[in-house]
Amino acid sequence: MTSTAPKLGESVRIDRGTRIKKFLVGAGPLLALIVLAGFFTIASPTFSTPGNLSILLTQLSILMVIGIGLTFVILLGSIDLSVEGVMASSSLVFVLFATNDRNDFEFGIFAVLAGVLTGSLFGLINGLLHVRLGIPSFMVTLGMGAVGIGVATVLFGGRAPRLLDDGLRVWGVGNTAGISNLVFIAAAVLAIAFIIQRFTRVGRYGYVIGGDEPIAKLSGINIRKYKVLSFVLSGTAAGVAGVMAATQLGVGDTTIGGGLLFTAITAVVLGGTLLVGGRGGVVQTLIGVGIITVLANGLILVGVDPYIQQAVQGLVIVIAVIASGWSLRRRVRVIK
């Protein structure tokens, strides 16, 4: 890490030896993904059929959107634990504003916007509480996650409201050219996230703040502002994920994001983004999400007993992290 932030558009000169080393370090997770996919292709006749590949892409999409949002926060060395609560709230806000079986609203695309903005709002509150009151991010977001579940429970009212807008249902269950529409949404989110990370101040300064916060401060970066913006990005992504899940399942539900939080964090770290911040990115997260999705899908295809599936999954992830992050082990010593 250089000690001063590179200006926008300016490339940093790196000699060839470092570059090769850096490539190998960065390629670790990708190699792990390729090895896994190769193994399952040999072990299961179904794994690399077009049908299953299309399913893999579908299964990858919602987790990827969550992971992308989390990446921006983890790059700062912070964490966002509110994802499941935010998804619950945004899915219910979305469904209750769209055509549904609970009320007479039918705001169509504006319902989508309301759902996504619910996520942004949670992100904004997370960010403000974190930087203004100086509360550690894991505490703020854990609390706000519970608030999200609470809001969702009130909106839920004992029975999951159903999404009856067929135009919006198609986003979740429809296909275009044999590929689920959810995949296209996820791809768009990835593209936008990549542009933000690469070409905007939020993205660039995220690396600087995560790499060395005091230095970032000394060089005059408005740390608070960029931190809050990163939390807004994460919340927005969770909002999008909540809407996506609702179009897929056809209901708004308090448990719609159940179990996705830690899977997403695992995916981000597995991809090569450091929990201490400063290194990683959304493309790496794509690879991490790929590993997790391929693993869950592959273990079912090769017929691993469900009683030991989770243990095997955990074991493979630990091995993948060790293998792909061996050269980084000194850097990952501290978790803040």
Add this chain to the structure above:
Amino acid sequence: MRISGTGRQQMRRRLTTAAALFTVASIALVGCSSASEGGGEGVTGAEGEVQLVEGVRSLSNSYHANWVAGGELFGESIGEEVIVLSDEADSQKQLSQIKALAGSGQIYALNVDPNTSADTEAIVRAVTDAGGYVVTQWNKPDDLNPWDIGDHWVAHISFDGRVSGEEVSNALFDAMDGEGGIIAIQGILDNVASKQRYEGLTNALAGASGIELLDTQTANWSRSEALTVTQTLLAKHGDAIKGIWAANDEMALGALEALKAAGLDGTIPIVGFDAVPQALDEIQGGTSGYIASVSSDAFWQGGAGLSLAYQAATGQIDVSELSNDERAFYGTQIVVTADNVGDFLEAPSLEALQADFDDPFARSQGGIN
């Protein structure tokens, strides 16, 4: 922080005092409770003087709303009002509401769905202390039974997933004309209900030679996990899947969404458990392939359970003469299909339930132990 020698001594002394006070207080409490237990034993109330009480989680879910409706039908049959306690899934609130019932000094009959197994003992002890009569349902610790506590805990009612699991599986096999492959989606693997229901499926499979269990996976009771698992299994087994079995309706509905996304809804029969409203809608609609679920009949639970507690409270039933199989029994679960789904969508008439009110044991499937 450093503590000086004298400071440490002081602290020790204070702790000793606190411990002594605590011991005295607990002895006093135990003394009080056993005294009132002795006083309440065996006292029953005359008809018309017994308060009817239902204790449920929340009125905003249809299951407990139906439960209360059943209880009100029983109240109507004897011309009494029913008090409803709704705890909103808060165990402390549930217990304090029940303790507050003692305030009126009237003997009461309580039919309650304890939030968790751990709450049951505190509830039945509170009722015993107050001289009321209680019937509990669903949750109790395995090693705690009504006869361990006394006559004021009249009975505990639960449901055997093995029986309903077998029946609903047979409904699935019938819809498949007795032939083809199925996939099974289980709940949390170490959960009792999930295990019992799956055991029911296994038993049904033993008697159905044409049916093959292609795959069994878990989706942890979750709708979205079931969707993902079903997608993968569809890729793995393709056309071989002729039926889907899920250990609850949430997961069955998730599987249905996977079928919808693959354009297969309506061609593959699905069964689940619990009779949640959306599942009933799908069964009634009849086009999605969702053919059956299992209901414990909340109307019966609310009405017959309350009737049992009331009959004990008025002395019509002498609790001490009931057998252990009557004091902890499995009720009957009913397979809901398109034929009878209407019965579960709206409250039954009083006439339909009167026989169950007169004999609360009519639907007993035998003792739990």
